[in-house]
Amino acid sequence: MNIATDTRSRIIAAAKPRFHSRSYANVGIQEICESAGVQKGSFYHFFPSKRDLVMAVIDEFADEWANGFVAEAFDPALPPMERIDYLIDAAYFWQKSIKQVHGRMLGCIFGNLTLEVSTQDDILRAKLLAIFSRAKSRFKETLEQAAAAGSIAPLDADLTAEAMLAYLEGVILLAKSQNDPEVLYRLGPAIKTLRIEATAG
Amino acid sequence: MNIATDTRSRIIAAAKPRFHSRSYANVGIQEICESAGVQKGSFYHFFPSKRDLVMAVIDEFADEWANGFVAEAFDPALPPMERIDYLIDAAYFWQKSIKQVHGRMLGCIFGNLTLEVSTQDDILRAKLLAIFSRAKSRFKETLEQAAAAGSIAPLDADLTAEAMLAYLEGVILLAKSQNDPEVLYRLGPAIKTLRIEATAG
């Protein structure tokens, strides 16, 4: 059991940085197997297809975030709007450290995969959509609490949360196009200026 | 000469919708040649490499936009901030019509390619960066004129322009993840709420 689990997790560990730094299509199963020291047949014992592997990778990234930066940022002890500052900071420092190690801004793997595969694979698109949906909920809760506390004017929390998520993804995209995490530092804080008013009624 | 030009443009015409609707890696030269009714050797007479083809495709999309929606939106006759409304509208209707014809939200080819290739090909990244840079300039001019006309409070036009471009790309990304152009309609107008203040001095 343990060895088996080990093989499976070695495969995922080999796949993660590759999918993050390149693209879904550009990373082959053969390469992943060689890097993980696993035979191809063994790979297909654990993963029915390449798609299933990338879904496992998505889950790992999502867990990593949810239990790491995101948990820290959305700490209920922080004033609501400061959580958003914290999240932007965390994204900035993360991308910066990746660039220092890797030489490249890799961006957000969820955004990367979304633009690459979502026209070609509805199952993967649904998976990524669920990730974004959860992220949006975090923003939404925060905005609701901020409005309740009176630290921001009332607004449409649902739409504004979605707008903020969009902005974050867009800033990361632009930063990647410049291979420069400083874009996140410059543009990130403006996320709090985004507002969508609540419709009457 | 004419026939030659025709072959070249048939290749580009075949490649454009494919790169837009799938991805760089997922579209093969063979498929493009078959669709264009061109032999592979003939392809390589006109394009030294696949990268050169996609650069030509990028140029065509950029020209199309610059002479189409963008030229209409950034009409000096319009009040500055209305130009931005117009651009968002144009992006929305464009994506909507694509979805009606194609069944899919294809998003922005520049954003798509940026996230797919910019860690792997600095020449393509530079090409895409130049496109974004021009787009940012359009926003910047508009913001400067709006500020000069007093229709918005003074701000850092350069940074706010970059933020707006990021937001637009982010909204398109999220819309693509939902395969739903209505996201553009819901979130797009909030682009005008983005503000980055000018630093003192």
Place this chain on the structure above:
DNA sequence: CTTGCATTTAACCGGTCGGTCAACTAGCAT
């Protein structure tokens, strides 16, 4: 000691990848 299952091995599948090559054709200028 044996049965049975999870795991591993390595060869193998048809197909596609980006790119090359040498021979050939057509049109134009000398």
Place this chain on the structure above:
DNA sequence: ATGCTAGTTGACCGACCGGTTAAATGCAAG
């Protein structure tokens, strides 16, 4: 008529693609 060049043809290259297969393991429960 001849030579040059732009363009075209179709076969060919080695490498890799995602995925399959059958036989060999290791291991644990009966």
